[in-house]
Amino acid sequence: MTTSLADTPELTKNQSLVFDTLTGATRPLSAYSILDLLRDEGLRAPLQVYRALDKLQEAGLVHRLESLNAFIACRQSDCCAHPSVAFAICEICGQVREYSDDSLSKRIRAWAKAENFALSKTTIELRGVCQSCAEA
């Protein structure tokens, strides 16, 4: 089975369907939106989507946006190499820019070390208006 664009880990049918849906989207999708888009492909229940999303997140192919309760496909080739990724979410058009800033994650790790906080995951989400929406 080689359905998807990035088949780093071999994806199952449901995982591929969900991943391809996210890859084709230009904005974050909620689990239920994904489900609706995949009804014709045979998906019937939320759990089918949530299970696929879990695996895709573990594989680093998909990110969850906490402030949106929604998901996007990873757009950064070297995303896994960076300890913390940031997302800039446009409040007008809904588009999301993913970026890594090493000095940002360095600062965070320094704070964690100084405070003896054993860091396992960081969430950085920026809200605002993107350049093209500001121009319009």
Next chain:
Amino acid sequence: MTTSLADTPELTKNQSLVFDTLTGATRPLSAYSILDLLRDEGLRAPLQVYRALDKLQEAGLVHRLESLNAFIACRQSDCCAHPSVAFAICEICGQVREYSDDSLSKRIRAWAKAENFALSKTTIELRGVCQSCAEA
């Protein structure tokens, strides 16, 4: 009406109830937990809590933790002076540390400026294990 600890803006009855509940808690509370704690005080419906939380957030007295769908009272006197606040959430005990790191927010604002992203709000949430839980 001067019921609450920090009455910077004059709080209404429901706002005070919700704020005092959060101030008394040692961990983040969900809106529905707050509601349950305030049934005896006369609160009946989720909306009563959500409305109070909205006002308290506007006033900067309460923060929403996006990755937890929960709320905490602000514990930083000068929180509003800092453009972006970070939260370190312990995955064992549930306690949350709130801190401000100016160089962190400087980095974020620099990125936003370079990318012409009109930043309105930043969410920074760290997950991990706090010092006392690591020692235990």
Next chain:
DNA sequence: CGAAAGATGTAATAACATTACATTATCTTT
């Protein structure tokens, strides 16, 4: 083959949040 692990299908329910509408309190102006 047969056990174990993983993936799937389905239903039900839990948890979180908002819309809509009616009412009451507070403040402002006359």
Next chain:
DNA sequence: AAAGATAATGTAATGTTATTACATCTTTCG
């Protein structure tokens, strides 16, 4: 004080997001 405006409240219903429970099927591997 009366009238009108604004903000807060009460209540019900509904919408949205996520998980639990249980049965079935598939793949892997000794």
